[in-house]
Amino acid sequence: MNSKTKNKSLYIHIPFCDHICKYCDFTKLFYNEKFAKPYVKKLLEEIDSYHINKVNTIYIGGGTPTSLNDEDFETLLKKVKSFLIDGGEFTVEANVENLTDSKLVLMDKYGVTRLSIGVESTQNSRLKEIGRSHTYEDAVRVVNKAKKHNFDSINVDLIYGFDGQSEEDLKNDLKNILALDTDHISIYSLIVSPGTVFYNVKYPVQSEDASRAFYEIILNTLREHGYKRYEISNFARNGKYSKHNIVYWKDEEYYGCGLGASGYIDGVRYENTKNLDNYLNGEFIDSKEVVSKEKDFTYYLLTNLRMEDGFLRKDFKDRFGIDFVDKYKEKIAPFMSSGDLIVTEKEVKLSDNGLLIMDYILLKII
Numbered sequence: 001m002n003s004k005t006k007n008k009s010l011y012i013h014i015p016f017c018d019h020i021c022k023y024c025d026f027t028k029l030f031y032n033e034k035f036a037k038p039y040v041k042k043l044l045e046e047i048d049s050y051h052i053n054k055v056n057t058i059y060i061g062g063g064t065p066t067s068l069n070d071e072d073f074e075t076l077l078k079k080v081k082s083f084l085i086d087g088g089e090f091t092v093e094a095n096v097e098n099l100t101d102s103k104l105v106l107m108d109k110y111g112v113t114r115l116s117i118g119v120e121s122t123q124n125s126r127l128k129e130i131g132r133s134h135t136y137e138d139a140v141r142v143v144n145k146a147k148k149h150n151f152d153s154i155n156v157d158l159i160y161g162f163d164g165q166s167e168e169d170l171k172n173d174l175k176n177i178l179a180l181d182t183d184h185i186s187i188y189s190l191i192v193s194p195g196t197v198f199y200n201v202k203y204p205v206q207s208e209d210a211s212r213a214f215y216e217i218i219l220n221t222l223r224e225h226g227y228k229r230y231e232i233s234n235f236a237r238n239g240k241y242s243k244h245n246i247v248y249w250k251d252e253e254y255y256g257c258g259l260g261a262s263g264y265i266d267g268v269r270y271e272n273t274k275n276l277d278n279y280l281n282g283e284f285i286d287s288k289e290v291v292s293k294e295k296d297f298t299y300y301l302l303t304n305l306r307m308e309d310g311f312l313r314k315d316f317k318d319r320f321g322i323d324f325v326d327k328y329k330e331k332i333a334p335f336m337s338s339g340d341l342i343v344t345e346k347e348v349k350l351s352d353n354g355l356l357i358m359d360y361i362l363l364k365i366i
Ligand code: SF4
Pocket: 016, 017, 019, 020, 021, 024, 025, 026, 028, 062, 063, 064, 095, 118
């Protein structure tokens, strides 16, 4: 099966949110039913435009998919479910405050297999500071409620690196997030991007040294609790990796639909418009890029080396027709000698320390 005929994955973006978080850099808008309904209608048109047969995984993200009303939410679930292969992975992102019983029932009805809940912090004062409207107690209640439904796996998101956050605060957050007892945990360092409220108020960014020290605490704590770090920010136990996200990290192709979504189909990367008027007028795609061979190498390394298991040399050779070591011999030599890059007969991966300095290594290799 070549890449054109192989089943791909499908990402759907719902840009609406009930509140806007101060650090948020995603494509998002305040929820307004007047726009949400026509948006879902256009979204279905966009999905149809790809003449999708079947997909291996579906991921509905945002924004906040669970900000939609039940009618629009069901319309969307029903539509996309028809594309999923038997046994495929179907993820929906949810926020604590709008993950209602009726939404959970709809997710059961349409076979959603994976739920990803934005918990972000377990300190109520911190949640308030960053613009979230839930409390840790709300998160505990919602996660426990979700566990009574049919999900094969539940993820919770956590952010670290806030102003004034101490190592003790972080350890406390980890203890609380582990108490939620989910099979998957995603942990991200706070990034203060232009255009966000935090950027405008010059919110202090954590130093690189402190960030690295925090990351080591996270890695060690989660490993001690039986979670495998399979990607730099993603930890799972019982093998409950996100198959959809692995598609991105393996640099494989996927459809991306919705405001501001990006996709990668038949060797072309595209980005959708972030302008709601344009989207509602059916002008979905904003830019396209035919991926050159050199860029393809770059994307492949940027994504695959984020994973703890790296990639197989055979996969690299099958895709590019050249052995990884032959192509990058001189550039990788110093990192192989330092032990930061591990190259065996079969695989290529970064060591624990290599993953800590991944950006530097990639800068030198590509
Ligand atoms: S972080 Fe999530 S919930 Fe908050 S504004 Fe951004 S997309 Fe919405």
